[in-house]
Amino acid sequence: MVAGCAVALLATAAGPAQALDNLPPKQPLIQDLQTENGPCATGDDPTYVSQPPRLSAALYDPEEDNQPAEANLVKGEFEVWWTDGAGAEQRRTHTTNTSLSGVRHAWTVPDDIPANTVVSWHVRANDGEATSAWSDEGDGSVCSFVYDDVSPEKPTISSPEYPQDVFWVDGVGVYGHFTMDSPSDDVVSYRYEFPGVPYRTVPAGEPGGPATVPYLPLTSGPKWLAVRAVDRSGRLSAESRYEFNVQSGRAPVARWKLDDPAGSRSAAAETGTAARAGTGVTFGGPAPSGTGATATVGLDGSGHGFLTTDAPATDIRESFAVSGWARPAGTGRNMTVASQDADGRPGFTLGLRTGETGPAWSFAIGDATVSGGAPETGEWAHLLGLYDAETGRARLYVNGREVGTEVAATPAEAAGAFQIGRARGTAGYRDRWHGDIGDVRVHDRVVVPGEVTELALRKPKSLGRWALENATDGTSPEQSGGAPLRLGAGASIYQGSDSSCIPELDPDCPYVPPALVGNGHLGLDGETGYAAADGPVVDTAESFTLGVVVRLTDSAPDRPMTVLSQAGEHTDVLKVRYEPSTYSWQLVMPEKDEAGAPEKVVAQIKSSAGGQERRLAVVYDDGADTITLFLDGSVKETASLPHGLRSTGALQIGRAKAGDGWGEYLHGDVDEVQAYSGALRERDVPFLGTGVDYCPC
Incomplete structure (x- = not known):
């Protein structure tokens, strides 16, 4: 055999296989050719390149040439040509190294090719004895490109x-x-x-x-x-x-705070048109806590329970948003918070809809509906329905978070009256609201996510901050003059070392850990030490936040130790503890408030134990039905909690319920206990336990 080529063999009945003539390589196919990383351009539409291009082709030798003891080898012969300014044809050629059949062969065209000139090229395969047809012969085509050396002008x-x-x-x-x-x-x-x-x-x-x-x-x-x-x-x-x-987003085109005095027969408009009220409307109702609202209206669900402007609030064929606070008296039927009349039907509705999977909040416009969230009887929710005319999509937000899946919508003209508490039907109004409604707004633009969050924000209220810097008569004060924490046996306030020696210089000087935060902290002996409030500090059935700083004394604890807990009637409704068997901080809650009820670890975060300061926080968001355990302000784990159990027991620091008594006593130090009604936003949690008197209230 000749190196670099192959021959075909023919086996006959008369004797061993005989060598035949070598078969030439296959003609390169246009689909196997590339200019740079794009396909070969044929015809009158050349490829434009910004530099002398890399030409490549996959080349093949016939399979009949292949033998078990050898491989088919080919090399590529490239050729480019063009006509120069004097009308003379110029050509450049290149032969690649030999490679296996099927391998892509490449050549980067030399730098002397002219700019803004059509350059043609083709390629053929060579196996050392024979060459294939050129890629443009027969049914093939010439490839072409133009080297463009001038960048476009600035736009x-x-x-x-x-x-x-x-x-x-x-x-x-x-x-x-x-x-x-x-x-x-x-x-x-x-x-x-x-x-x-x-x-x-x-x-x-x-x-x-x-x-x-x-x-x-x-x-x-x-x-x-x-x-x-x-x-x-x-x-x-x-x-x-x-x-x-x-600029900042412009104000609503219509807004009814619905905080008019009891006995009013119409709702004043901060912007837009005043809304007359039916006789089934009662002003002066309770407002959602933590908001700027001072009062709301109650609608009785009857034909007289509505408010209307007798005029449209906005053109719903353009971008708009409608929002308000809503608290249903029940969730067993369809109910409308706000709508705008169209011809025999509503142009849009924002409210509550029932279905096979249960009740859900809903925003409908035209024939499109987006639903999500879980309405609860007697519970406030902030709703916002948005139609974005630029994208043609409708969205729904509940308590500041997008729910459901946005949908394509085609709004009809809805030039009729704006309604609160009912929706237009073919035979009159329907889906009347039973419950409370507050602060209804209509925007003639997109309300962006950050604004939605602010509209739905229920600012937390500080319930207490115990800095644990000092104690008098066995109690440590709350910073704002609230109820103090009562210290039990085995608990003491550490206020810094009064020793004049320096451990680094005097080997006989005992090491004393520094104060956790500020000048002091609560030290607990792990046997009987604890601190407690006189009663529950947070309402665990509503949104709340608890924060605490802790440092365990033992580097390898041999048992679980509780940092804080708050009990129900029979057992702890929640507790935060360190579990050495899993090397983790845990949020533990019972399945029911019953004696002996099984406990469930609803969230846990792995972390080292003793000697290190740890900042822990628990945030329950009743509106989102979630509870989150935070470690050091950034690491977190979130669990679903549709219904928080109500606590009746006192807040405990350093111990938890154990049968008819107490257990899981903490051996370590505790500082900066903070409590809020309401859920702190995630961006505010890192401020807990820093010693700063911070409250986003």
Whole structure:
């Protein structure tokens, strides 16, 4: 055999196999050819490249040439050609190294090819004895490219909604449309970037033409748009930068606080039109705690329980949002918080809907509905339905969080009256609300997620902060003059070392741990030591927050130790403890408030034990039906908790219920016990236990 080639063998009945003539390699196929990483361009539409390109082809020798003892080997012969400015044809060739059949062979074209000239190329395979046909022979085609060595010109940028000649422009939740255009006629796309958003690419409407992109500001302040034009060779222009300033989101076009005096027969409008009330409406009802609302209205669910403006609040064919606080008296039937009349039906409805899976909050517009969340009788919820005309999508938010799945919606004209507590039907009004409603708002723009969160925010209220810096007559005071913590036997307040010796310099000087936070902390002996309030501090059936700083004395505890607990009638409703068997901090709750009820670890976070300061927090969000254990302000684990058990027992520091007595005594130090009604936001949790008198109340 000749090295670098193969022959075919023919076995005959008369004797051993005989060598036949070598078969030539296969003609390269157009689909196996590439210019750079793109396909071979044939015909009158060459590939444009920004540098002398890498040409490649997969080359094959016939399988009949292959023998068990050898491999089919081929090399590639590339050729490019063009016509120069004088009309003379120029050619360049290259032969690759020999490789196995089926391997891709490549050649980077030399730098002396001309720019802005059509360069043609083809390739053939060579097995050392024979060559294939050129790739453009027969049914093949010539490949071509153009080397473009000039970058496009910088694009211009304009926006009718956010012009640069106006310093502050309205605003958050209002789409801007930005048009980018380049004087270069070979631009095919634009690469653009807004602050905080990864860069994207938008195609030009036609070669050299403009492109327009939308942008929805989510926050106020200075903004910018950076754009580069991209030509057909992939070359980028210099960057154009467009700067503009976004105002805060504009106020609602209609708002009814619904805090009118008891006995009123209409609801005053902060903006928009006053709403007359039916006789089934009672003003002066209770407001959701932690909000700016001072009162609400109660609707009796009858035909007289409604409020109406007798006029539309907004054009629902454009972007809009409708929101309000709602507390249902029951969840067994469809009920409407707000709607706007259309022709024989509502243009939209925001409210409660029942279904096979139970009741859910709902926002319907046109024939589209998005549902989610779990309404509970007697429990406040903040609802916001949003229609985004730019995207054509409808969304629903419950207690500041998006629920359900956004849906495509096509709104009908709804030029009828705005309704609170009922929805239009073909035979009159239906789905009447029974319960309380407060602070209804209508925006004629997108209400962005950050604004939704603020609208639904129920600010926590501080119930106590015990710094544990000192004690008098066996009690340690609450910082604001509230009820103190009572110290049991085996508990003492450490207020720093009064020793004049320095352990680092005097080997006989005993080591005394530093105070946890500030100048002192509570020390517990692990046997009888504890501190307790005179009763429950947080209502565990409602949203609450508890924070504590702890340091275990033992580096390897031999038993579980409880940091804090609060009991129900028969057992601890919750406790936070260290469990050495799993090396973790745990949030433990019973399945029921019954004697001997099984306990469940609802959340746990693995961590080291003794000698280190740990900041723990428990946040129960009744609106989201979740309870979260935090460690050191950032590590967390969240569990579902639809219904918190109500606690009647006192807050305990350093011990937990054990049968008819107490157990799981903590051996270690405790500091900065903090309690709130309401759920702290995740961004506020890191402030707990820092010694700062911080309250986002």
